[in-house]
Amino acid sequence: MIYVCCSLMAMGSFAQQQLGQRPRVQSPVVNADGTVTFNFYDPSAQRVSVSGDFDEIRSQRLNMTKQENGVWTVTTKALNPELYSYSLSVDGQRFVDPANSYVNRDISTLSNIFIVTKSNDDKGHLYSVNDVPHGTLSRVWYDSPTLGQQRRMTVYLPAAYDGKKVFPVMYLLHGHGGDETAWGDLGRASQIMDNLIAEGKCVPMIVVMPNGNPTCNAAPGWWHEGMYTPDGNAFNQRGAKASMEESFMDIVNYVDSHYKTIKKRSGRAVTGLSMGGGHTFGISRLYPETFDYYGLQSAAARVQQNDAKFNEQMSRLFSSKPRLFWIAIGKEDFLIQQNNGLRQYLDEHKYPYEYYENDGGHIWRNWRIYLTMFAQKIFRD
Amino acid sequence: MIYVCCSLMAMGSFAQQQLGQRPRVQSPVVNADGTVTFNFYDPSAQRVSVSGDFDEIRSQRLNMTKQENGVWTVTTKALNPELYSYSLSVDGQRFVDPANSYVNRDISTLSNIFIVTKSNDDKGHLYSVNDVPHGTLSRVWYDSPTLGQQRRMTVYLPAAYDGKKVFPVMYLLHGHGGDETAWGDLGRASQIMDNLIAEGKCVPMIVVMPNGNPTCNAAPGWWHEGMYTPDGNAFNQRGAKASMEESFMDIVNYVDSHYKTIKKRSGRAVTGLSMGGGHTFGISRLYPETFDYYGLQSAAARVQQNDAKFNEQMSRLFSSKPRLFWIAIGKEDFLIQQNNGLRQYLDEHKYPYEYYENDGGHIWRNWRIYLTMFAQKIFRD
Numbered sequence: 001m002i003y004v005c006c007s008l009m010a011m012g013s014f015a016q017q018q019l020g021q022r023p024r025v026q027s028p029v030v031n032a033d034g035t036v037t038f039n040f041y042d043p044s045a046q047r048v049s050v051s052g053d054f055d056e057i058r059s060q061r062l063n064m065t066k067q068e069n070g071v072w073t074v075t076t077k078a079l080n081p082e083l084y085s086y087s088l089s090v091d092g093q094r095f096v097d098p099a100n101s102y103v104n105r106d107i108s109t110l111s112n113i114f115i116v117t118k119s120n121d122d123k124g125h126l127y128s129v130n131d132v133p134h135g136t137l138s139r140v141w142y143d144s145p146t147l148g149q150q151r152r153m154t155v156y157l158p159a160a161y162d163g164k165k166v167f168p169v170m171y172l173l174h175g176h177g178g179d180e181t182a183w184g185d186l187g188r189a190s191q192i193m194d195n196l197i198a199e200g201k202c203v204p205m206i207v208v209m210p211n212g213n214p215t216c217n218a219a220p221g222w223w224h225e226g227m228y229t230p231d232g233n234a235f236n237q238r239g240a241k242a243s244m245e246e247s248f249m250d251i252v253n254y255v256d257s258h259y260k261t262i263k264k265r266s267g268r269a270v271t272g273l274s275m276g277g278g279h280t281f282g283i284s285r286l287y288p289e290t291f292d293y294y295g296l297q298s299a300a301a302r303v304q305q306n307d308a309k310f311n312e313q314m315s316r317l318f319s320s321k322p323r324l325f326w327i328a329i330g331k332e333d334f335l336i337q338q339n340n341g342l343r344q345y346l347d348e349h350k351y352p353y354e355y356y357e358n359d360g361g362h363i364w365r366n367w368r369i370y371l372t373m374f375a376q377k378i379f380r381d
Numbered sequence: 382m383i384y385v386c387c388s389l390m391a392m393g394s395f396a397q398q399q400l401g402q403r404p405r406v407q408s409p410v411v412n413a414d415g416t417v418t419f420n421f422y423d424p425s426a427q428r429v430s431v432s433g434d435f436d437e438i439r440s441q442r443l444n445m446t447k448q449e450n451g452v453w454t455v456t457t458k459a460l461n462p463e464l465y466s467y468s469l470s471v472d473g474q475r476f477v478d479p480a481n482s483y484v485n486r487d488i489s490t491l492s493n494i495f496i497v498t499k500s501n502d503d504k505g506h507l508y509s510v511n512d513v514p515h516g517t518l519s520r521v522w523y524d525s526p527t528l529g530q531q532r533r534m535t536v537y538l539p540a541a542y543d544g545k546k547v548f549p550v551m552y553l554l555h556g557h558g559g560d561e562t563a564w565g566d567l568g569r570a571s572q573i574m575d576n577l578i579a580e581g582k583c584v585p586m587i588v589v590m591p592n593g594n595p596t597c598n599a600a601p602g603w604w605h606e607g608m609y610t611p612d613g614n615a616f617n618q619r620g621a622k623a624s625m626e627e628s629f630m631d632i633v634n635y636v637d638s639h640y641k642t643i644k645k646r647s648g649r650a651v652t653g654l655s656m657g658g659g660h661t662f663g664i665s666r667l668y669p670e671t672f673d674y675y676g677l678q679s680a681a682a683r684v685q686q687n688d689a690k691f692n693e694q695m696s697r698l699f700s701s702k703p704r705l706f707w708i709a710i711g712k713e714d715f716l717i718q719q720n721n722g723l724r725q726y727l728d729e730h731k732y733p734y735e736y737y738e739n740d741g742g743h744i745w746r747n748w749r750i751y752l753t754m755f756a757q758k759i760f761r762d
Contacts, residue, residue, distance in 0.1 A: 026610065044427075044472045091425045095476045101601070102490045102608050114608060131605040134531065137521035152514065159522065163639075184756045185562065221480070224512040227483045227495060229407065258544075 023069050026376035027099040028086075028114050030118075034078035036116065036343035038062075038086075038238035040097065042187040043070030045090050050097075051112075052086025054079060057332065057360040061089070079263040081124035082365065083188060104185050107177040108220075108230040125190040125195070126372065132198035133159030137190050139180070142254040146247035147240070151211060152181045152218035153251065156190050157259070158197055166260045168379040169206045171291075172371070173244075173253070173272025173279050174212075175298075177232030177375045179219035180211040183371075186364045192372055193323075200377040205261055210251050212276055222368075251289065269378045271295030274335070278302075284325070285313035293324040295374040298333050298341075298362050303345045316349040324377055328370040332361035393474075404450050408480035415459035417497065419443075421466075423476065424451030426471050430480075433467025433492075433601035435460060438713065438741040442470070446608050455528050462505035463746065464490040464569060489601075489611040490721035506576070508569040508752065513579035514540030516595025518571050520561070520603075523635040527628035528621070531617040532592060534632065535561045537571050538640070539578055539585035547641045547648075549760040550587045550674075551633070553752070554625075554653025556679075558613030560600035561592040564752075568747045569714050573753055578650070582757040589639055593657055595621035626663035633671065647704075650759045654748045659683075662723075665706070674705040676755040677712050677723075679743050683724045697733040705758055706734040709751040713742040723753050 027039040038050045045354050054076050064072035085104065096103055100112040117124025136157045145150050161167060172189060174182040183189040189207060196202040216225035220230040241247075248288040256263045268291045272280045277299020284294045304310035304354075325346075329339045347351050358371065360366050397688035398722060408420040419431045429445040436455050445453035466485065471474045477484055481493040493518045493655040499507025517538045525532050553570060555563040564570040570588060602612040622628075637644045649672045653661045667677045685691035688708020699706075706727075727734050737754065741747050 042472070046425075054694075082436050090471070090474070091423070093426075093471070094479055096479075098475055098491075099610070101486050101491055101611060103484070103491065105482050110477070110479075110482055110484065117608050128607065129599075129603055129605055134522040136519055136521050138517055140514040140517050152515070218510075221508055224510055226509065230482060231479070357478070360493070 002236075004263055007271050015080075019239060020199075020323065024069055025071060025099050027097050028112075028333065030114060030116055031075070034080075034118065035075050035116070036084075037073060037075045038064065038097065039090075039099065039183055040072045040090070041070055042072060042090060044258060045072065048072040048090075049089045050074060051089060052084055053363070053365065054084060054086075056080070056365075057081075057363070069316075073334030078346065079116045081119075081122035083113060083115050083118050083124070083127045083368070084310050085113055087111050103130045105181075106186060107232050114328060123368070126172055128195075129191055130195060130198070132194055134194050135159050135190060135197075136161070138183065140258075142198075142258075143252040144247055146242045146250050149213055150341055151220060151368070152180055153211060154184055154209040154374060155259070156184075156193055156207035156209070158193070158206065160204045161206070161260070163368050166262050167204060167206050167285045168262045168267035169208055169259075169268070170375065170378065171268070171270040172209045173212050173270070173276030174209070175272070177230070178211050178276070179213065179216065181219045183209045187368055187371060191369060192368065196372065198298075205375075205380045206255070206269055210249065212272070212279055214242060214244055215248060219268055229381050232359065243282070244262065244279045245286055248279075248283050249287065249290075249364050263291060264290045267379070269288055269293035269295070269324075269374075271297060271326075271371070272299070273297040273370070274299055284317055284322070285310070288313070288317040288322075290319045292322055292376040293326075293374075294322060295328070295370065297328050297367055297370040298330065298335055299327070299339065299342075300335060301342050302338060303341050305345065314345075314349065314351065318349070321380065326356070326374060326377065327353055327371065328358075328366075329355040330358055330360040330362070330366045332359070333366075334362055396470075402453055403698070406452055406480050407731045408478050408733055409493075411495060411497055412456070415461075415497060416456050417495070417498065418454060418456045418613045419445065419478065420473075420480065421445065421453045421469055422451055423453060423471060426453065426640055428470075428472055429453040430470045431455060431467055432470060433465055434744070434746065435465060435467075437461070437463075437746075438744070440449045449737075454639045459754070462498050462500075462503035462506045464496050464749070465506070465656060466494050479690060485609075486562075487567060488613050495671065504749070505647050508572050508749065510572055511576060511577075511579070513575055514573050514580075516540050516571060517542070521639075523632065523639075525561040525631040527597055527623045527630055527631050528595055530598050533561055533603060534592060535565055536636075536640070537565075537588035537590070537592040539587065541578075541585045542587070543639070545640060547643050548585060548587050548650035549643045549650070550636055550640075551759065552586050552651040552670055552758065554593055554651070554657030555588045555590070556653070556655030556657050558611070559657070560597065561590050564590045568749055568752060570752060573749065574744055574756065577753065577756055584760045586756075586760060587636070587642060588634055589632065590642065593625045593653075593660055595603065595623060624663070625660045626667055629660075629664050630668065630671075630701075646670060649677070649704075650674035650755075652678060652752070652755050653680070654678040655743065656681055656750070665698055665703070666691070669694070669701045669703075670697040674707075674755075675703060675706075676707045676709070676739075676751065677720075678709050678748055678751040678755075679711065680708070680720065680723075681715055681716060682723050683719060684722050686726065693725075695708075695730065699730070704762065705728070706732070707737070707755060707758065709735055709737040709747075709754065711739055711741040711743070714739070714747075715743055
């Protein structure tokens with residue numbers, strides 16, 4: 001709705017522009033037909049293009065055309081409902097679009113975002129802030145005795161949380177290069193949860209998004225290491241006192257002692273993407289009777305076939321009969337062979353699990369889908 | 382400390398660069414002598430400059446020089462400890478620095494930020510995340526019966542908040558074009574409060590940062606209006622059911638019923654900048670026995686000399702003997718004449734107040750100073 005309005009404003013500002021006057025550019029403009037127009041003013045540039053995930057799965061570059069008023073423009077094909085990311089390339093240099101103040105950070109790179117939505121039951125709507133009751137999103141510092149640190153995590157409390165009623169908890173883990181802000185920003189976790197809960201598609205639950213890098217107290221810029229340039233490799237494990245998995249019960253204990261939670265297995269789920277899927281797999285083996293629901297999303301989950309301890313852990317885990325062991329991955333994910341290996345192992349041992357495979361690779365677009373699916377599967381019984 | 386290290390890394394990456402290879406650029410680099418170097422790779426650009434508040438008060442533009450490897454560079458004079466904002470201009474177009482993922486949004490404009498700090502008692506240190514206990518920062522949705530809306534505010538709970546002990550509350554209001562994120566992002570409110578509290582310079586307190594635009598439920602992108610281009614004028618009052626001041630007790634009532642607060646006058650302070658200073662002034666007159674501490678920062682605070690209701694409100698306010706009525710403004714602030722008028726009125730009526738005047742104008746640099754001062758003045762007795 002609003003985008004149609006923006007589109008008219010953009011046309012209006014172009015029409016009114018006088019020769020020599022700097023035009024006020026609106027970008028992006030999501031048009032009524034689902035196409036999206038990008039506009040960028042730069043009379044002296046030679047080559048301008050926009051790169052984004054318009055092609056569903058892979059990044060796509062669209063060359064922009066300069067108009068007489070110095071505004072470069074390009075319009076996409078009609079896009080499906082989705083949250084899209086993009087950036088501009090101006091004479092070979094990558095920039096965020098100066099007309100769009102909505103950006104996400106992925107490791108050290110900022111990209112612009114926009115949403116296309118057509119109806120109230122599409123993904124664009126699910127990822128949007130709608131006129132529904134909203135949960136509280138908090139950045140919480142907790143004590144981790146195992147790591148000897150104060151650490152930061154993100155806690156989503158559902159709108160119905162009133163400090164009296166108890167709620168189940170989903171622990172939602174990020175991947176390599178991520179931190180406690182990743183699922184909220186790139187994953188639209190609070191919008192997805194607000195909307196699923198409002199529509200009655202999942203039960204109201206607390207969602208805990210910790211930082212999975214045991215040598216970082218918090219996201220870049222939010223701890224005492226200063227405003228360093230984030231680097232996926234710099235801080236993950238080097239010199240850590242313990243692994244994410246080994247220190248994980250510090251988080252569960254903090255959450256159970258500070259929030260109104262269902263303090264038993266049936267009230268706890270854990271899921272994560274990539275490295276966080278690996279953490280989920282490790283946690284499932286270390287604490288087999290603590291959680292009832294596991295979700296491995298594009299997981300780095302290596303089977304240690306010849307490791308007696310691994311086999312024993314797996315046997316204990318599945319003897320404890322978790323209600324859900326869910327594996328989700330895209331056909332083009334570079335970890336699909338590893339996940340096939342895990343499935344083969346589970347099949348051979350007759351360990352029950354659910355499997356979901358879709359198109360695409362190791363991308364946020366898929367992880368938002370997996371979160372949406374997992375949230376609807378848990379705490380139902 | 383970390384910046385010295387970054388500086389070496391930057392030099393290292395330049396030295397190792399081969400002809401034709403894209404150099405890995407580090408920017409900004411805060412050098413050990415307090416100068417700051419900006420680097421930007423663009424072999425085809427004709428003119429590149431950096432603009433920022435390096436000159437303390439006004440924006441300053443520094444032309445960058447292209448080196449043989451295609452990297453443009455410039456180094457500032459030694460800068461005083463402070464949080465700085467800047468952007469790049471590349472052939473006349475404004476961009477954020479692609480090498481710096483730390484940005485702040487002011488209305489619709491993103492700028493990069495960095496901090497210069499030299500010692501543990503300077504402003505740079507005060508605005509940094511240090512290794513001290515951290516408070517919890519939450520985005521909370523509350524019900525405003527007066528405005529007929531669910532609305533979003535930011536709540537800072539001090540590290541000592543344990544759900545048992547009660548704390549005083551500072552209500553901290555943003556200016557025109559701002560929202561519930563402004564004091565946290567541009568004002569570094571949680572860093573300032575964490576550090577002042579850790580150093581024993583102010584008492585532990587709750588800080589509530591509401592949204593002062595009565596027709597916006599929340600900051601741009603965080604309510605159901607979608608990802609519109611923020612505009613300082615678009616949403617402030619048009620069609621509002623009530624003003625910020627008239628609906629303000631909805632916020633106080635929510636805070637008092639959801640947090641462990643000191644539910645009386647001596648446990649409540651209100652302060653704001655510019656429009657929020659005007660709100661503070663209005664709130665002081667509407668609810669004269671609700672707050673004990675008022676802080677008007679660069680306030681839009683008009684004296685209505687010939688208005689009987691205004692004079693009566695002022696008389697009631699000062700008869701109620703608030704513990705602090707504080708006015709702070711910069712010498713170059715465009716609102717200084719209006720504030721002089723307010724002081725003249727207070728003087729004529731012998732209404733007691735405190736006054737602080739410093740250099741500079743209507744800028745965040747001053748509002749961070751005023752927050753730091755005000756926080757240390759309140760809840761002491």
